[in-house]
Amino acid sequence: MSVNNTQRIDLKVVVDLIEPRARVLDVGCGDGELLELLQNEKNVDGRGIELSQRGVNESVARGLSVIQGDADRDLGFYPDKGFDYVVLSQTLQATRNPKAVLDDLLRIGERAIVSFPNFGHWRVRLSLLFKGRMPVTRDLPYSWYDTPNIHFCTIRDFVSLCDELGATVESATALDRYGQKIALAMPWAFWNMFGQQAVFLLRR
Amino acid sequence: MAPVEAKRARNEANDPSSLVMRFGPDRPLALDAGVDLAPFQIAYQTYGQLNAARSNAILVCHALTGDQHVANAHPVTGKPGWWEKLIGPGRTVDTDRFFVICANVVGGCLGSTGPASRNPATGRPYGLDLPVITIRDMVRAQVMLVDSLGIDRLFSVIGGSMGGMQVLEWAASYPERVLTAVPIATGARHSAQNIAFHEVGRQAVMADPDWCGGRYFEHGKRPEKGLAVARMAAHITYLSESALHRKFGRNLQDRENLTFGFDADFQIESYLRHQGITFVDRFDANAYLYMTRAMDYFDLAADHDGRLADAFAGTSTRFCVVSFTSDWLFPTEESRTIVHALTAAGASVSFVEIETDRGHDAFLLEEPEFFATVGGFLGAAARARGLDLP
Numbered sequence: 001m002s003v004n005n006t007q008r009i010d011l012k013v014v015v016d017l018i019e020p021r022a023r024v025l026d027v028g029c030g031d032g033e034l035l036e037l038l039q040n041e042k043n044v045d046g047r048g049i050e051l052s053q054r055g056v057n058e059s060v061a062r063g064l065s066v067i068q069g070d071a072d073r074d075l076g077f078y079p080d081k082g083f084d085y086v087v088l089s090q091t092l093q094a095t096r097n098p099k100a101v102l103d104d105l106l107r108i109g110e111r112a113i114v115s116f117p118n119f120g121h122w123r124v125r126l127s128l129l130f131k132g133r134m135p136v137t138r139d140l141p142y143s144w145y146d147t148p149n150i151h152f153c154t155i156r157d158f159v160s161l162c163d164e165l166g167a168t169v170e171s172a173t174a175l176d177r178y179g180q181k182i183a184l185a186m187p188w189a190f191w192n193m194f195g196q197q198a199v200f201l202l203r204r
Numbered sequence: 205m206a207p208v209e210a211k212r213a214r215n216e217a218n219d220p221s222s223l224v225m226r227f228g229p230d231r232p233l234a235l236d237a238g239v240d241l242a243p244f245q246i247a248y249q250t251y252g253q254l255n256a257a258r259s260n261a262i263l264v265c266h267a268l269t270g271d272q273h274v275a276n277a278h279p280v281t282g283k284p285g286w287w288e289k290l291i292g293p294g295r296t297v298d299t300d301r302f303f304v305i306c307a308n309v310v311g312g313c314l315g316s317t318g319p320a321s322r323n324p325a326t327g328r329p330y331g332l333d334l335p336v337i338t339i340r341d342m343v344r345a346q347v348m349l350v351d352s353l354g355i356d357r358l359f360s361v362i363g364g365s366m367g368g369m370q371v372l373e374w375a376a377s378y379p380e381r382v383l384t385a386v387p388i389a390t391g392a393r394h395s396a397q398n399i400a401f402h403e404v405g406r407q408a409v410m411a412d413p414d415w416c417g418g419r420y421f422e423h424g425k426r427p428e429k430g431l432a433v434a435r436m437a438a439h440i441t442y443l444s445e446s447a448l449h450r451k452f453g454r455n456l457q458d459r460e461n462l463t464f465g466f467d468a469d470f471q472i473e474s475y476l477r478h479q480g481i482t483f484v485d486r487f488d489a490n491a492y493l494y495m496t497r498a499m500d501y502f503d504l505a506a507d508h509d510g511r512l513a514d515a516f517a518g519t520s521t522r523f524c525v526v527s528f529t530s531d532w533l534f535p536t537e538e539s540r541t542i543v544h545a546l547t548a549a550g551a552s553v554s555f556v557e558i559e560t561d562r563g564h565d566a567f568l569l570e571e572p573e574f575f576a577t578v579g580g581f582l583g584a585a586a587r588a589r590g591l592d593l594p
Contacts, residue, residue, distance in 0.1 A: 063584020
């Protein structure tokens with residue numbers, strides 16, 4: 001489920017948002033990189049759900065609590081507020097129904113942490129504007145016909161979806177292409193142009 | 205067939221060559237059938253040393269035709285233990301670190317009280333006078349054994365197929381006594397298709413005139429043909445179409461051409477006949493009826509008003525569920541049902557599906573990814589629980 005992206009610059013930001021010893025569900029946990037970080041640095045009670053069987057098997061062999069499953073199909077089995085945090089890291093854009101998934105995240109977790117690549121970034125805009133082609137960049141390396149990312153959104157799109165679902169944005173961080181946080185005081189429009197990735201902390 | 209082995213198996217039923225825990229009339233086993241079984245005995249094997257804190261015990265539950273000889277040569281067949289690749293010194297389940305217990309289930313035929321055991325009331329083998337045994341009965345007996353060994357909490361309960369059912373029953377009924385549970389290639393209930401296959405097997409046994417209404421010992425007979433057919437049919441369900449084709453194809457057995465008769469022309473026929481013949485030497489026909497019935501009756505959700513998640517409500521046991529892609533006896537979907545229920549109950553659960561074409565039998569074979577899963581899970585659980593292992 002998670003996009004195999006070597007530049008997971010959002011992970012550190014996610015780790016910083018999580019309280020020690022929290023109960024954390026990582027949806028689309030890949031090979032368990034974030035869960036392992038959280039266990040080592042925050043001593044969390046971490047669980048994961050991952051679509052790729054290889055990711056799951058590797059994670060479990062490394063001692064992580066991970067099940068094979070699909071964010072679109074299997075989140076319904078989790079009880080309400082069973083976790084302090086539910087993390088969806090670089091996965092929202094690969095789900096079939098991002099709205100339903102986000103709704104489930106807000107139901108399952110006291111808080112939801114969502115990170116995603118911003119399709120409103122100026123490089124993306126320029127690529128479409130001048131080349132007239134779907135952008136293929138270092139962070140979004142797939143061609144349109146084989147990409148797992150079927151539901152891209154911009155930071156502004158995401159904020160309006162949060163409004164629609166009655167979610168409160170507790171904090172939001174935009175990261176530039178070097179993984180540096182963009183200064184906090186900027187308006188959404190600026191972030192939407194210059195943030196390559198966004199990390200949101202939500203609650204409902 | 206092979207009278208020496210058969211005689212040896214017969215002796216094992218009453219006087220096993222393993223450890224035996226005997227429970228007198230004052231300590232009956234309360235059966236689901238509504239009667240007490242007493243006296244009764246449990247034959248078991250142990251491997252490794254129980255540590256001072258008594259915290260390193262792992263109970264291994266065997267499958268339908270398994271027994272307590274999980275990691276030592278079998279006393280009847282002389283073959284290696286059925287999980288010797290997984291369990292032993294330096295193995296995935298390391299007996300240099302863990303104290304491993306494996307007991308023959310009640311209703312079995314390798315030394316725990318079963319239909320081939322002497323009924324103290326009559327002096328004859330129980331036969332069908334033994335009440336029907338359930339998975340829960342087997343687990344209750346194991347609890348009494350574990351109590352007698354002075355162990356409060358098991359570090360893990362591990363088992364595949366019928367053994368996996370016992371693992372689930374342990375976790376549901378005695379959650380505070382089970383730190384980790386590893387149900388493998390199993391289900392929370394026996395499916396209609398599986399009951400159907402078992403019924404075919406039972407009918408084959410009971411249709412054999414040598415079955416004698418279950419009293420074959422007293423008539424100096426054994427329903428070898430019926431039990432062999434039951435085993436042949438069951439054995440097909442343990443494999444997969446692609447593995448059968450890979451191993452046997454349409455190859456002929458020791459001949460150049462078809463014989464236009466009903467001898468075993470094909471290798472697969474010869475193989476199945478061999479499976480049937482060797483099985484009857486080590487297994488009691490009535491015990492086969494009891495074991496299959498126990499699996500058929502298993503329905504964990506039914507014991508909790510139809511909600512499987514309720515069976516695990518509030519559990520702090522850590523689970524590792526394993527299935528195999530080509531297993532059509534307990535397909536992955538059965539494991540997924542367990543995982544969903546555990547998820548809904550808020551349990552800590554890992555779930556791995558192993559890619560293999562070896563069917564249900566894969567859990568008994570050397571599957572590196574399966575071993576890595578079990579090893580990684582147990583290791584992490586030991587660290588998380590601060591288990592002091594040698």
